[in-house]
Amino acid sequence: MRQYPIDYGLVLSAVLFAIGMAGVFVRRNVIFVLLCIEIMLNAAGLAFVLGGARWGQADGQVMFIFILAMAAAEVSVGLALIMRMFHRFKSLDTNEIARMKG
Amino acid sequence: MSSEQILALLPILVTSAASVVVMLLVALKRSHGLVFGVTVGSLLVALAAIGSSVSVMPQAVSSLLIMDRFALLYIGLILAATLAVALLSYAYLESRAERREEYYILLLLAAAGSEVLAAAGSYVSFFLGLEILSISLYGLVAYRRQTPLGIEAGVKYLILAGASSGFILFGMALIYAEQGSLQFAALAAAKGSSFDVVSLVGFALIVVGVGFKLAVVPFHLWTPDVYQGAPAPVTAFVATVSKGAMFALLLRYFIQLDLYQYGAVVLVFGIIAALSILAGNILGLLQNNVKRMLAYSSIAHVGYLLVALLASGPLAVSSVTFYLIAYFITNLGAFGVVGYLSSGEREAEEIDDYRGLAWRRPWVAGALTASLLSLAGIPLTAGFIGKFFIIAAGAGSRLWALLIILVVGSVVSFFYYFRLVLAIFREPDAGAQVPYPSASLAGGIALSVLTLLLVWLGVYPAPLVNLLGGMTSGLL
Amino acid sequence: MFPVFYVAGLVALVSTVMVVTRRNPIHALLYFILSLVAVAVIFLDAGAPFVAALEVIIYAGAIMVLFIFVVMLLNPGVALVIRAREWIGPAILSLLLTLGIVYSVVGSTIKTMGISATTPKDIAMALFGPYLLGVELASLLLLAGLVAAYHLGRRIEREAPARGASLQPGAPVGSGAPSSRKEGA
Numbered sequence: 001m002r003q004y005p006i007d008y009g010l011v012l013s014a015v016l017f018a019i020g021m022a023g024v025f026v027r028r029n030v031i032f033v034l035l036c037i038e039i040m041l042n043a044a045g046l047a048f049v050l051g052g053a054r055w056g057q058a059d060g061q062v063m064f065i066f067i068l069a070m071a072a073a074e075v076s077v078g079l080a081l082i083m084r085m086f087h088r089f090k091s092l093d094t095n096e097i098a099r100m101k102g
Numbered sequence: 103m104s105s106e107q108i109l110a111l112l113p114i115l116v117t118s119a120a121s122v123v124v125m126l127l128v129a130l131k132r133s134h135g136l137v138f139g140v141t142v143g144s145l146l147v148a149l150a151a152i153g154s155s156v157s158v159m160p161q162a163v164s165s166l167l168i169m170d171r172f173a174l175l176y177i178g179l180i181l182a183a184t185l186a187v188a189l190l191s192y193a194y195l196e197s198r199a200e201r202r203e204e205y206y207i208l209l210l211l212a213a214a215g216s217e218v219l220a221a222a223g224s225y226v227s228f229f230l231g232l233e234i235l236s237i238s239l240y241g242l243v244a245y246r247r248q249t250p251l252g253i254e255a256g257v258k259y260l261i262l263a264g265a266s267s268g269f270i271l272f273g274m275a276l277i278y279a280e281q282g283s284l285q286f287a288a289l290a291a292a293k294g295s296s297f298d299v300v301s302l303v304g305f306a307l308i309v310v311g312v313g314f315k316l317a318v319v320p321f322h323l324w325t326p327d328v329y330q331g332a333p334a335p336v337t338a339f340v341a342t343v344s345k346g347a348m349f350a351l352l353l354r355y356f357i358q359l360d361l362y363q364y365g366a367v368v369l370v371f372g373i374i375a376a377l378s379i380l381a382g383n384i385l386g387l388l389q390n391n392v393k394r395m396l397a398y399s400s401i402a403h404v405g406y407l408l409v410a411l412l413a414s415g416p417l418a419v420s421s422v423t424f425y426l427i428a429y430f431i432t433n434l435g436a437f438g439v440v441g442y443l444s445s446g447e448r449e450a451e452e453i454d455d456y457r458g459l460a461w462r463r464p465w466v467a468g469a470l471t472a473s474l475l476s477l478a479g480i481p482l483t484a485g486f487i488g489k490f491f492i493i494a495a496g497a498g499s500r501l502w503a504l505l506i507i508l509v510v511g512s513v514v515s516f517f518y519y520f521r522l523v524l525a526i527f528r529e530p531d532a533g534a535q536v537p538y539p540s541a542s543l544a545g546g547i548a549l550s551v552l553t554l555l556l557v558w559l560g561v562y563p564a565p566l567v568n569l570l571g572g573m574t575s576g577l578l
Numbered sequence: 579m580f581p582v583f584y585v586a587g588l589v590a591l592v593s594t595v596m597v598v599t600r601r602n603p604i605h606a607l608l609y610f611i612l613s614l615v616a617v618a619v620i621f622l623d624a625g626a627p628f629v630a631a632l633e634v635i636i637y638a639g640a641i642m643v644l645f646i647f648v649v650m651l652l653n654p655g656v657a658l659v660i661r662a663r664e665w666i667g668p669a670i671l672s673l674l675l676t677l678g679i680v681y682s683v684v685g686s687t688i689k690t691m692g693i694s695a696t697t698p699k700d701i702a703m704a705l706f707g708p709y710l711l712g713v714e715l716a717s718l719l720l721l722a723g724l725v726a727a728y729h730l731g732r733r734i735e736r737e738a739p740a741r742g743a744s745l746q747p748g749a750p751v752g753s754g755a756p757s758s759r760k761e762g763a
Contacts, residue, residue: 012587016594017272023598024265031603033261040268044275046617051279053624058696058704061629068636069716070233073723075641077240079648080731085253086652118718166711204729211722230715241726
């Protein structure tokens with residue numbers, strides 16, 4: 001059995017991270033931006049677990065569990081803010097709510 | 103966890119326990135005064151607890167936290183700043199219809215997160231401390247959840263801080279995949295073999311994430327809007343504690359991994375520092391909204407701090423820490439006055455809200471003028487001594503280009519600081535008398551203590567300088 | 579010998595690209611759940627069965643379901659009619675994934691190419707050994723998320739003068755300057 005393709009896994013997580021990052025900058029709808037942040041976090045989680053598998057340590061997976069906790073907390077606060085924003089501005093477009101300038 | 107380790111962790115334990123106690127208190131009986139009292143009391147107990155952990159330091163607690171002299175000093179700074187923010191918040195919250203008690207729970211949690219960040223010894227505690235701080239700041243920045251500005255600031259901060267956490271996390275993952283260890287110390291040892299590409303990319307991603315948090319120039323776009331939208335005491339907290347904790351970590355990271363020897367790293371931070379100083383000061387000129395002006399000035403001040411960070415050598419750590427202390431006191435004072443004068447109906451944001459302040463509120467005007475002079479770096483204030491230290495440290499390691507930019511930036515900053523000072527001392531036009539809220543005891547105490555500290559550090563800095571003297575020796 | 583890693587990787591990549599390019603938030607969320615399951619299959623294949631289960635249960639199961647719940651609640655003009663031909667894409671991806679899962683799970687040992695699987699026991703030893711402090715800090719993190727989400731998500735009473743009734747019925751009138759005015763212009 002040849003070596004497990006950890007490096008391909010890291011490349012895959014890098015590509016997923018890049019897609020998520022592109023999404024954060026491109027998309028206007030706040031739901032998509034929050035979703036793309038989740039993609040970035042998931043890509044980082046993938047890289048951590050593969051790193052842990054490569055060195056045969058459990059640290060990578062422990063870090064993934066902490067990433068899960070952080071993603072859950074961030075989504076809950078993000079969704080609360082999105083509901084507040086939708087309630088107040090009737091729209092989820094980030095341009096629409098730009099009141100401050102200068 | 104031996105008893106010594108628990109003793110060493112006492113400040114963090116007290117702060118987190120306090121947040122839980124406050125939450126239970128809110129469940130029992132919702133009263134603003136009681137919750138405020140418990141919060142201030144617990145912060146004082148945490149400050150006192152530092153004395154106990156000093157007796158057992160330096161203590162590496164389970165590979166995650168390192169409680170040494172460096173960490174304890176920053177934890178003390180963070181707790182003192184959080185105390186000042188809590189005192190300034192009482193009157194601000196009292197005049198608003200929001201539910202007030204959750205504010206203090208989030209404030210205590212943010213302080214606990216910052217303490218963990220200041221004492222972080224591994225990427226795990228770096229990440230967890232950063233996230234506790236960030237998530238409680240999401241709640242604090244958007245605390246005025248019914249006003250459009252509050253929601254906009256909250257959404258902007260959430261998106262940018264979330265993305266920056268993603269960058270930091272992915273950077274850590276790459277470094278971990280290459281180096282095999284999550285400890286800073288292990289990385290310092292391993293770096294004997296030259297950093298390979300993946301670790302460099304990982305380090306660059308971490309710098310991007312840290313840059314977002316410190317709001318240095320290429321990543322500062324969120325700063326003015328969030329500073330303006332957030333409640334004034336929260337803006338003071340973001341400008342001081344959040345940046346201070348991240349700076350403490352950057353400083354420890356720099357020294358432990360001895361990144362001074364890498365030309366590329368020093369060059370990148372030098373460019374960031376130069377850009378921050380110039381852009382921060384120049385953009386600050388164009389503002390007539392006080393909160394946005396102070397936001398740009400805080401960007402410039404982080405640029406000065408980076409110059410001190412780059413000046414390696416014995417003087418570097420103490421000059422960075424001294425300037426950070428002066429920066430804390432000054433910004434807490436400036437934003438504290440903005441919060442002090444903001445009433446339920448309107449935030450005292452425009453410059454003409456402060457016209458003729460000296461005649462109507464002499465004490466408050468004095469506090470604001472002292473902070474502005476210190477921001478500008480006028481002698482007899484802490485800001486002057488801080489800048490003097492940085493220039494000495496910078497000259498020591500021949501950072502001439504950066505020092506010139508620092509001086510030019512400071513001169514440019516004189517204009518917009520003095521524009522506000524002039525507005526304060528100008529004759530109040532009889533027409534629009536801006537309604538100031540009634541004086542508040544807690545806010546008054548905080549402002550007077552901050553102003554006294556500011557002047558005392560400016561006139562007689564010797565005791566603090568000696569305290570900072572032995573800083574690097576204590577670094578594990 | 580079924581190339582589990584490459585198939586799951588391909589599925590993850592395709593579904594993540596579909597997430598970013600969708601117009602309809604619900605479709606994007608469902609594609610993202612597919613991407614999460616694909617990543618879970620990679621974890622399974624990389625010798626991390628415990629984390630694969632966690633990813634499916636917590637990330638795809640709890641966080642994304644909460645996301646879909648809120649998006650459905652808001653329902654920002656989302657066209658929910660799903661025409662037949664739209665099923666082809668997700669169907670193919672899910673079929674590939676099922677093959678991957680079946681191959682990985684069939685047979686008692688976890689067939690991973692040259693990787694010793696880290697059993698849940700190792701993770702538990704690490705979690706409650708050196709990283710015990712991390713678990714406590716993660717609980718603080720969740721507490722912060724809880725309090726922030728509660729404050730921001732709470733319904734606003736219609737009439738909200740500064741002091742008195744709106745906050746909590748029968749509230750003791752606190753000290754300080756009660757300036758009642760219309761809430762949040």
